[in-house]
Amino acid sequence: MWETLPKSLSTFSGDIDHLFWGVTYLMGFSYVVSMLVIVYLLIAFRRKEGVKAQYIPGESGKHLMLIYIPLALFVCFDMYIDEETAEVWHKAKMELPAADTKVKAVAQQWAWTFVQEGNIETINELHVPAGKTVHVAMESSDTLHSLSIPIFRFKQDVIPGRIITGWFKSKSFTEVKAAKDSMVARYNNRPADDAHALELPVDDAGTASFDIQCAEMCGVGHGIMAARIIVHSQKSYDAWVMAEKEMIQEMQDDAGSSE
Amino acid sequence: MAHHELTFSEKFLFPLDHKYVGLQYLWTSLFMAAVGGFMAYCFRMQLAFPGESIPLWGVVTPQNYNAFITNHGTIMIFWVAMPLLIASFGNIMIPLMVGCDDMVFPKLNRLSYQVFFVSTVVLFASYLVPGGGFGGSWTTYPPLSARAEYSLTPLGSSMWLGAVALEIVAFLIGGINFLTTTMNARAPGMKMLDIPVAIWMINIATVLFMFSVGPLVAGAIMLLLDQQLGTSFYVPSGGGDPVLFQHLFWFFGHPEVYIILLPTMGFIAEIVTTFSRKKLFGYKTIIYTSFMVGILSMVVWAHHQFIAGIDPRMANIFSITTIIISIPLAIIFLAYIWTLLGGSIKFELPMMWATAFLLEFLIGGLTGLFLGSSAMDIYFHDNTFVVAHFHYTLMPATFFGGFAALYHWYPKIFGRKMLNGIGKIHFWGTIIPFNGIFIPLFMLGIAGQHRKIYDYTHFPDLMQSGFQDLRIFATSSLVVMLCFQFLFAFNFIMGMRLGEVAGDNPWNSTTLEWACPSPPPHGNFGETLPTVYRGPYEYSVPGSDVDFLPQHIPAKA
16 A cells, blocks of 8 residues: 555666655655644634734744745755756766667557667567666657656657657666566565456566556557566577577568568 | 616626626636546546446546546636636626726626637537547647547547637636736725735736747647648648647646636635734735746746757756745745734634645645656656646645635625535545545655556556555545535535625625625625725734724724
8 A cells, every 4th residue: 555666777766766765855844844833823823712813014024034044944955956856867868878789669659669789679578688778769650659667767758750869777687686576576465355456477587577658648549558678687688689580580581482 | 886786687698797707707617627527537437447337427438538637637727727716706806805896898808708608618519529529638749639640539639729729818808807907996095015915916827827828829829720731830740840839838838837826825815814813924025926936937837848858958957947936935835824823813614725725735835846856757757646746736726725715705705604514524525535536646656657547457567466456545535525525516505595694794804805795786885986094914903902904994093
């Protein structure tokens, strides 16, 4: 019943989470203090027989300090948020570290096509090696879409007519696999009467899979535009690429021989 | 000036009297709130029980679902919040609170509602055309909204756009009246800084609306041409740019949030002062800070587009302006809190709603700082955290503030108070389930649930144990909250017959609307208009034997 952030599995997701918790504490503090003050005032100054309200215009310097002193504290909170934000934003969205692997992501109503190096095409499945910097070049063939990978805290709107390059680098495969195992453990430990939980897709050895969402309204099928990201260990990734390449080769050979 | 008795048609069909125009807006907005609430019921039921036939509707198809979420947003903003807070209270209260007999241009006022009525009809008609109602979300981003082959609603999208355009026309016409009446028709003696905060706020909101709506109208015309004539203003294959529309839309869309918030802030000022018998803390500070909110609200729009393909360097600037807007709002908020200091607070229904507004809106305001930060917005963009955030701002602003104002001015409008006991049940029956709806949405958003999805069963990570329970909890809370609104409808109608007779000034308040009879006759103040001798919030003045000095009563010699 008490949900929190999902596992944090890219190199910048931890920074976003850190900012989130920092702001949660500051805003939680602001809320609790304001609420206590309001409730105190409401109780302390409730109507009592024979007690007249005071006359406080709140225009004098002394009274305005009641506004400006708490405000100064809040401005400090604001400055913290601005500064941290600029730093994290810079890391996640303004830097583009050199790529180890490049993938093209083509969105259309209502599916994702991912094209790897070597022209390996997959539909609704994005295969990436763990611990490697991946560049994703996103384009759309019809409306707006948005490539969202919650586990990496990655999200970017995809715009027809443009190619937008984003990046992410997952943590090491051991960490990714451990995170996935804990998700599966939680799933297996669900209450016996939980009829709503759905089967998690089963991972092959050497892979861990998570949701990819389309996060921008893209028409009637927006709600079913789901995909999975499959994070491979290096060994598993190499094997997968090899198998795909062989398959492409076979298909080309077949096509050649039938002519 | 003699004022004759009004006929039925002059009162209810084609009224010129500002109070009856205001009532037309009030009835329409309450009706539309019921429609918007029903849509919320339908799509929340689909999320809790995907694919099942739901009572009062049936199976919610993806087309239904998208049309419901789109029109729920559109209706609640354009056909409930704006007509309720600005048009109905603006029309009824401005002439009463500035002390004149009617709006400066009564015929424009009548035209304003008539255009609004047509816009409502067009909106409903858009569901009945082939293809059904528009389902591209209330932000109506192209190219989805620009091409029928993408949206699959060839007529629905254009009629939706037409309805919104007509609504905007209605508000522009009405706005002319609000500004001219406040500036030119104030009672003798009422200086600028004697105007009650509610009236200031409605006028600031109107000016903000007039400044910001132009780009949206231009954007909407281009979108209409894209839809119907196949032009390519926003379609990249013809050389257009989809992101341009987002800028034009949010240039209006973000000030719109403050257009809705500011009038409520004004109503809350009237209510908090009246029920705590206190002068408003820092009247001038509040007025000047509100100007700053208005100006700042026009330079924050791109925070809706951090990850929409704008230059990432620009995101830094908009992130900073967005965070800065928390400062003037904090000032206004603190001023309201300190108004309670040293008061003599009585918990009548309007004050209960005002308190609820302060405490609930604060959650909405503070969660805004998460989303104003571009870095966190990478994760929270188009996520149900955003949904929970803006419902914590807009629902207190529209409904809690709206209920506060209705309970406060109902005795003035109808001559009787609403029933107290039913009012209290309705209060708790609304506030508690309200939190029950949106706290789960905060949690699901933090856990990664994206919005505008009609069926989460396609996303295994969002169907883990516990997630669906939260969705069912939120939906159940919504159903409970909606059921309690029948009590309000009952109270609103029966209060006119059974309520306690109010008298001219039931709350012992100081502003001018309480100087005329309840309900005010045609012409409001009779033969002579009141003269104003002092500011609007002279409660508990030292040396006075009563605890309030109305604006229109001369000081004793």
